[in-house]
Amino acid sequence: MAINNVNSGLPKTPVDNTKISQQNQTQQSQQQQATSNNASVAQAPRQDSVSLTQSAQQLNQVQKKGSEAPVNQEKVDRLKKAISSGEYKVNPEVLANKIAKLEGEIFGQK
Template sequence: MAGIDNIRSGQMMSTTSRAPARNDSSATSSATESKKAPAQQDAVSLSQQSKAVSKLQKDMAASPAYDSAKVAAIKEAIANGSYRVDPEKLADNMIKFENELQGKS
């Protein structure tokens, strides 16, 4: 029998038998057993390391994302023409960044 996509044309479809349905008495007995069993409580405990990571995340969220004084100094240096770029250092950092992206050390 062919599938809807005509990939299996000429192949027989195989079927598997399913497990017999369970009777109602087993379903009701398991339901009554679950009513009799006391409810178990879930518990979570955090390690000292996870607490430290959580504190670090909160501290980082509270601090500014960049040094505004350094940004202002660089803007001023660019504006007055005194900002100089070291081309070798820039090239080395670009190569290092590309290597990190590719998983190289």
């Protein structure tokens, strides 16, 4: 299949290099402006701030007190050894009673 009379027989319009160079310069200047705007924004100091809720502050205090509490290292080592050797046994009834007692103390029940 042949295509005839593409431009109705008229010669091609010559490329206007002046117009193309002007478009390229416009694009380059826009890119430079965008880059300089981004640089000035990046240089501005940030005004970030953090505020902790009351419960977060209380948790922080509890963690500090917990890390300062004395530790009976001898007992810890003895328990670690018993657990690793499989000799440590949990009495579920005693554990349940202690959990119930602790919950009663926390929630004000006796």
